[in-house]
Amino acid sequence: MRWPYVTPGIPDDWFERLPGIPLSKREVRLLMISALRLQPDSVVWDIGAGTGTIPVETGLLCPQGKIIAVERDEDVAALIRRNCDRFEVSNVEVIEGSAPECLQDLPHRPQRVCIEGGRPIKDILKVVWQHLTPQGRIVATASSLENLYAISEGFAELQLRNIEVVQSSINRLEKRGIYQTFAAVNPIFILSGEKLD
Template sequence: MAPLWPYVTPGIPDHLFEQLPGIPISKREVRLLMVGALRLKPDAQLWDLGAGTGTLVVEAALLCPQGQVVAVERDPEVANLIRLNCDRFQLSNVQVVEGMAPDCLDTLPPHPDCVMIEGGKSMREVVEAAWHHLPSGGRLVVTTGTLETLYGIAETFAQLCVRNVEIVQPAINRLETRGHQQVFKAIDPVFLLSGEKLD
């Protein structure tokens, strides 16, 4: 168990992660929904495509101590930030791959139980390519912040015959202190799509 987060539950506060200016992170409340959608087992093999700063990578790796998390990130500086965050939480079950999906998928450890796709360009192409690497019973979870991408992913899910599809668009507000007042600040909305591959 990582001393920085000595709990078995997910939901690590955002400030415990190393961050870079201008690089957004998946907020804690959204990560909780993402982790729930993945339905991870202790020995799960997870690909996180477009892993960003690695916040979900850390949460998932802590929940899968006998498993492996592969974090794919195209930006070398951001990929190094994932490594730094994994070191902060003393994780040894994460492999960071500098590359761009879908081009690098054939080089990853095969047969992931779960694939997480976090935003990015060419989403439909990445979803289709990742789907073909999932074994029967595998789960696919995709996030996007735009309505246009939501439509494209939903169409792709239908074409691929993704089963048990769920689509969630949470509205989350956080209490913050501004001067002498407390106000609720909205977290940027995100669409969360998930489903299973059942052959």
Template sequence: MSTPFPWPYRTPGIPDSAFERIPGIPMSPREVRVLVLSQLRLGENHCLWDIGAGTGTIAIEAAVLCPKAQVIAVERDAEVVSLIEGNCKKFGLSNVQVIQGTAPDCLQQLSPRPDRICIEGGHPLQEILESCWQYLSPEGRIVATTHSLDGLYGLSAGLAAVRAHHVEVIQSAVNRLEHRGRAQMLVSLDPTFVLSGEK
């Protein structure tokens, strides 16, 4: 059995290269992941639902940072579910449960009730957010990400519809130094909207 990938720190920021990937499957890059994790405000014993988990980076990093927390990662595609399970195994995690399902239809099957919800994908986002809100514990917190203006409008409308408190909207703009031949260039990542609100 291989040794789990080491992350001995108490802060987020696991390198993107530490995660196994499938071409075409989205992954929250490190800088966006750090922002999302900070907005989630996870407690030591919280339960987190990660809806549309993709590569599983947020679910996995949350589980690494809070080993007593319960993390449920939801993804609709069987191949991607296997990818998340493989990444969990790589990090030696036992506190992540990976569920194959499509939100919002699968939400009623999830247990326990979440203290925190992260929405990383799905359609339509507004419907998913409003459905997730019904399961969120009192004083719980929801964080959602999108790259599109349509997604921004849908999530904003959803937070308004459920009357979320302390709503925040952040747009990340991140540039990374990359080597292109002999040149060094700052290359921008896709801008991401990060929305959050409390019950």
């Protein structure tokens, strides 16, 4: 299966899934990818890669780049590999390990980092900051106020610049019986910022 377009936005049901493993919904993914501000040769770390939607989409958008997908669970790491194969994405490397410990030895210094969920988020941010190139960007998601606060505090401590915070509010048309109705997608906070020096 090949995504035939140059734009992101692969439908959620095109990805192989495992029960209980999170998937970044298409509309949220579009916001996250936009905040990453990718270039064709970007080096991207995706920490807490889950189903692998971000590695697949960024791998397609950065054909000369390198995507490092970090996932601690062996079965989930295998799922990411299968989704990359499914979309013929060959520039994604899946690293099995727990953040922040495994981040010290990752190949390729990142220009862009995506952190999906993840605890302890402030420790992860500190290690990412050490490796992030100047003018690099971090995008992190929070689904709870506690995580939002921790990421905001981490961004302030590291003195990220040009910080943006967006909360998604998305509704999808769904068919229920003979009626069509709008159903809300769980809101997610998307925080982004830059390392200027």
